[in-house]
Amino acid sequence: MINKEIAKILYEMSILLEMKEVGFKPRAYEKAADSIESLAEDIGNIYKHGGLKALEDIPGVGPSIGEKIEEYIKTKQVKEYKKLKKEIPVDIEGLVSVEGIGPKTILRLYKKLGIKTRDQLEKAAAAGKLVKGGFGKKTQDNILKGISFLKKEHGRYLLGEIMPIAETILEKIRALPEVQSAEFGGSLRRMKETVGDLDFIAFSDKPAEVVEKFLKFSEVKSIYSKGRHKALVRLSIDIDADIWVLDPKSTGAALIGWTGDKQHNIALRTLAEKKGWMLNDYGLWRGKTLLASKTEEEVYKKLGMDWIPPELRENKGEIEAALEGKLPQLIGYDDIKGDLQVQTDWTDGRNSIEEMAKAAKELGHEYILITDHTKSLAMTGGSDEKRLVEQMAEIDKINLKFKNQNSKFKVLKGAEVNIMPDGTLDIDDETLAKLDIVGAAVHSKFNMSEKDMTARIKRAMENPNVDIIFHPTGRLIQKREAYKVDMDDLLKTAKRTKTVMEIDAFPDRLDLKDEYIRKAVEMGVKLSIDTDAHVLVHLQYLKYGIGQARRGWAEKKDIINTRSWQEMLKLLK
DNA sequence: GCCGTTTTCGGCCCGACTGTTTTCAGTCG
Numbered sequence: 001m002i003n004k005e006i007a008k009i010l011y012e013m014s015i016l017l018e019m020k021e022v023g024f025k026p027r028a029y030e031k032a033a034d035s036i037e038s039l040a041e042d043i044g045n046i047y048k049h050g051g052l053k054a055l056e057d058i059p060g061v062g063p064s065i066g067e068k069i070e071e072y073i074k075t076k077q078v079k080e081y082k083k084l085k086k087e088i089p090v091d092i093e094g095l096v097s098v099e100g101i102g103p104k105t106i107l108r109l110y111k112k113l114g115i116k117t118r119d120q121l122e123k124a125a126a127a128g129k130l131v132k133g134g135f136g137k138k139t140q141d142n143i144l145k146g147i148s149f150l151k152k153e154h155g156r157y158l159l160g161e162i163m164p165i166a167e168t169i170l171e172k173i174r175a176l177p178e179v180q181s182a183e184f185g186g187s188l189r190r191m192k193e194t195v196g197d198l199d200f201i202a203f204s205d206k207p208a209e210v211v212e213k214f215l216k217f218s219e220v221k222s223i224y225s226k227g228r229h230k231a232l233v234r235l236s237i238d239i240d241a242d243i244w245v246l247d248p249k250s251t252g253a254a255l256i257g258w259t260g261d262k263q264h265n266i267a268l269r270t271l272a273e274k275k276g277w278m279l280n281d282y283g284l285w286r287g288k289t290l291l292a293s294k295t296e297e298e299v300y301k302k303l304g305m306d307w308i309p310p311e312l313r314e315n316k317g318e319i320e321a322a323l324e325g326k327l328p329q330l331i332g333y334d335d336i337k338g339d340l341q342v343q344t345d346w347t348d349g350r351n352s353i354e355e356m357a358k359a360a361k362e363l364g365h366e367y368i369l370i371t372d373h374t375k376s377l378a379m380t381g382g383s384d385e386k387r388l389v390e391q392m393a394e395i396d397k398i399n400l401k402f403k404n405q406n407s408k409f410k411v412l413k414g415a416e417v418n419i420m421p422d423g424t425l426d427i428d429d430e431t432l433a434k435l436d437i438v439g440a441a442v443h444s445k446f447n448m449s450e451k452d453m454t455a456r457i458k459r460a461m462e463n464p465n466v467d468i469i470f471h472p473t474g475r476l477i478q479k480r481e482a483y484k485v486d487m488d489d490l491l492k493t494a495k496r497t498k499t500v501m502e503i504d505a506f507p508d509r510l511d512l513k514d515e516y517i518r519k520a521v522e523m524g525v526k527l528s529i530d531t532d533a534h535v536l537v538h539l540q541y542l543k544y545g546i547g548q549a550r551r552g553w554a555e556k557k558d559i560i561n562t563r564s565w566q567e568m569l570k571l572l573k
Numbered sequence: 574g575c576c577g578t579t580t581t582c583g584g585c586c587c588g589a590c591t592g593t594t595t596t597c598a599g600t601c602g
Contacts, residue, residue, distance in 0.1 A: 024575085024585060025574055026574095027574085027575090027585070028585090029574075031575080060574090060576095062574060062576080063574085063575090064574055065574070065575085099601090100600065102599060102601085104599060104600090136592060136593060138593085139591095139592065139593090142591090186602080225589090225591065225601095226590090227590055229590095230589060230590070232601085232602095257587085257602095265587085265602095266587095272586090274578075278587085279586080280588070281587075
């Protein structure tokens, strides 16, 4: 994947151009960088298959940036970037990551003090050289503070890791007597797989008091800035959080402004402007006349479109769809009826089958599928054929217990069968045929070529016993890259063989990821959403998988486990 | 440099907060 490398170059070019006060180009480069960074497909592949023309189909990429991408693919460099960099040879990424430092400050630091790197900046600031160089004392202190925070910085956090803390804080805000309502904003509300900071938005007639009380929360470690309506703080778990408090009358407009990503908001505001109106965080306006502001629905409707679910607000076609009334009916957070990937103490899970089943029932599920590992995954004590048969008998007993208690809860028999490097499975077909549902997954030899890995998984899909491919790309967010596969080819094969692709809801997997989910949905491939639970509490991860499914435009009908188990089984091979 | 529900040329989102060049530019989201 060279997407990141290219995005970085384009992003740095946008900053270099901004330093030179070039008009409008910086935004164009930034937009292209953003767009490329969020592509699921390798941009090298896009170029290989469709050439320059395909590159120009990427939003924000036109002839000029297209050529630069082509140049990078062919020569591993971009001449114009090199030229700009020669003029201002500074470590942009390192400097711009310091809170409060932008293009203009970088330029001043370089011209006045010759500072090129974050290290040099830290040394200069610590020695008081910034003040001597014409900067203010406070600026110098803030830079030092910013750098010391960066050293402890974790970067982005996993959605599932941060959500419980965010929910606690949101509840505390909602409980304040001055607060009428409060919501998440930003990537948190969009359920993005990782979040960089936490955004809270509250509505109150007494904003300054709410801000003051928020600043006193035990979770707040230090304060970067505070005003009458806004504050930016560092939490004790070393993540930044924003709060914004305003008049309840602006609820809809403010939530829209604080939920959509930058590109979604720009698109909406541009659309308003085309109608001769103006959209800001307080409302939709014609001159000084307020047209809409109270609810999100009202504002979107006035703009001529349907309400857009938060998860879609990233300007990836949702605005066009909303204008045409063609948004998908997204799967809801309560639509899943059973969990299809659950490990137990028969292998590497912590709890028994019965404990897992009871916990799932408590959560309102109608069924679970038990999917312990199989024998070639030795470190988990994976089951062989004999042990699988024993486990099936155990499940029969548990189901009988439920029946005797007048419960309709059902434990289904399954396994997470290992796909060997050649694409065969480590359990014989005769045993697999006895299971209700078979999940298959890759757990070894991740570094095969794209061609071999694709062939390996396709061969597993061709097996008439294999119903679901678990965590289809094997990635661990921020830990391990996905193994290389031709996703188009896999999805085509899944469609033809009626194999289901899993959306694994475990916080560091979320695999398939959102872009691939959208592709699968477009191709009519069926999906399942499972937690991959190894302990009782993991069963609650389902919502993160549903969030990704929604980000991938999936509807209830696309997800097999939104059905009763009887209906679901009919859909399978 | 990109883009099109007024446009293939002429536009390009909007506002809060901070520090300080002290009347506003820079940064952030």
